[in-house]
Amino acid sequence: MRTSTTDPRPRVLHLTQPVEGGVARVVTDLVRAQLTAGLAVTVACPDGALTTGLRQLGADVRHWHATRSPGPSLVREVRHLARVIDDVRPHLVHAHSAKAGLAGRLAVRGRIPTVFQPHAWSFEATGGAASALARVWERWGVRWASQVVCVSEAERMTGMHAGIRGRWSVIPNGVDLQRFRPASAGTVRAGLRPLRDVDPAAPLVVCVGRLCRQKGQAVLLRAWSSVARRVPGARLVLVGDGPDRDRLRAYAPRSVLFTGAVADVVPWYQAADLVVLPSRWEGMALAPLEAMACGRPVVATDVDGARESLPLSLAPHCLVPPGNPATLARALTELLLDPPLRASLGRQGLQYVLSSHDVRHTAEAVTDVYRHLIGVRPDPRVAPPQHRESIHP
Incomplete structure (x- = not known):
């Protein structure tokens, strides 16, 4: 019009x-x-x-x-x-x-x-x-x-x-709170075709973002080898497309799935046990806010806007220095091995987004x-x- x-x-x-x-x-x-x-x-x-x-x-x-x-x-x-x-x-x-x-x-x-x-x-x-x-x-x-x-x-x-x-x-x-909202991970996973061959009980980490240097997926892949060793069966899903796609695919292990561009990111947040955003820089990334609106805990790099998008109580568990695969791996591993802590962080993040974003x-x-x-x-x-x-x- x-x-x-x-x-x-x-x-x-x-x-x-x-x-x-x-x-x-x-x-x-x-x-x-x-x-x-x-x-x-x-x-x-x-x-x-x-x-x-x-x-x-x-x-x-x-x-x-x-x-x-x-x-x-x-x-x-x-x-x-x-x-x-x-x-x-x-x-x-x-x-x-x-x-x-x-x-x-x-x-x-x-x-x-x-x-x-x-x-x-x-x-x-x-x-x-x-x-x-x-x-x-x-x-x-x-x-x-x-x-x-x-x-x-x-x-x-x-x-x-x-x-x-x-x-x-x-x-x-x-965040559009009518669209981004909690749902049962098990129910959502059953409807996601890329997960059809993945064990429904497998720990699932999801990263949503353009595949590019800014979003830091290369750092995440360097961290993932350590996570996969300590958390058997864990899977990492990179949701999105971008100029780094082929390079990332070339050295990603089999435990990493690439979805390409998707029409709707909401089910991927809802299917996750943990959402990660390893950005090198941001203003205030949407992905952590969207993940928390879906009741999911987040690990993000401590770049511009990150601390302002989290309640203070989450920062010790959820923020890591940018460009540091070892620290990122430790944070992901800690949360994947502690379901009660993940659930608590997810609830706190949800209430914070409802009240502030x-x-x-x-x-x-x-x-x-x-x-x-x-x-x-x-x-x-x-x-x-x-x-x-x-x-x-």
């Missing part, structure tokens, strides 16, 4: 290059909430599963052909975005992640209120000259961001320490940012969403 420039509703244009994974889920949740609140929402992004889902929600989706990283095509991509902006004439632009943040701010250059949400800083993804160049750009480009929205205080501090002097808001990621609160906080910038008001013809009091496992 195309948004008309004569539509009296506030017009928001989301820009995003990633079309899968956590950023796609964040964009989808925001678009759903904003459409419900009566905003006119357009999204410019490459074609993929994200565009299909957004159209089903009723969003106006514009094709933006863009590569994941800056390159020779950047000038063409910026010009394309400028044409989309001229056509949509949004009251506000919300750019997600480094590439869309780069192209979007170059296309707008401060002429329209612009929200930039890094979802982890670009200079953390590289080293040497590329990292230095990314820092220079972020210091310069922040002048074209009316507000920088970080998903954790740690992400904001990383930006501040890099010399980025913007107008900041910290809005933690949230409901996606509705996230969407409301983002709308408050919009309201500050352009005076957004909910459409009076649209009934406000009904809030649930709680969810029980």
Whole structure:
């Protein structure tokens, strides 16, 4: 559905290059909430599963052909975005992640209120000259961001320490608690085809994320050999796809399963005994929050946002240093060998997510940012969403 420039509703244009994974889920949740609140929402992004889902929600989706990283095509991509902006004439632009943040701010250059949400800083993804160049750009480009929205205080501090002097808001990621919820692991496992030849009683560790350097699956595989020796029959499932797929498969032992891209990650969280995210860097990863919403304990690396996404009582058991296979192996082994502890951590994590990371609160906080910038008001013809009091496992 195309948004008309004569539509009296506030017009928001989301820009995003990633079309899968956590950023796609964040964009989808925001678009759903904003459409419900009566905003006119357009999204410019490459074609993929994200565009299909957004159209089903009723969003106006514009094709933006863009590569994941800056390159020779950047000038063409910026010009394309400028044409989309001229056509949509949004009251506000919300750019997600480094590439869309780069192209979007170059296309707008401060002429329209612009929200930039890094979802982890670009200079953390590289080293040497590329990292230095990314820092220079972020210091310069922040002048074209009316507000920088970080998903954790740690992400904001990383930006501040890099010399980025913007107008900041910290809005933690949230989870759709209607979708991510506890279920019987045994029942769910029976319906997952990749597990058909796995012993239903086998200890199951699940890692959900794009197969890439950021998510740290290579570190996890180095840790897994030790885990498999100490926990006979244990299986590790890597859920997702990405540029490191073939390399990871080449040296993964037989106790590691690869699902490829999946349409729905929820059953994999629910099937797990333990969820792991060995990231090298993050802003605030969605996977641990989603796992805890499903009542599953988590082991994650202590990168930006990790401590803020866990109750304090879980940190000693659930956080490990990034890039350290030995420490990661010990944490996984300890929890796999202690079912009562896993159950306790799962319950604590669930209650924490219910109280602190409901996606509705996230969407409301983002709308408050919009309201500050352009005076957004909910459409009076649209009934406000009904809030649930709680969810029980």
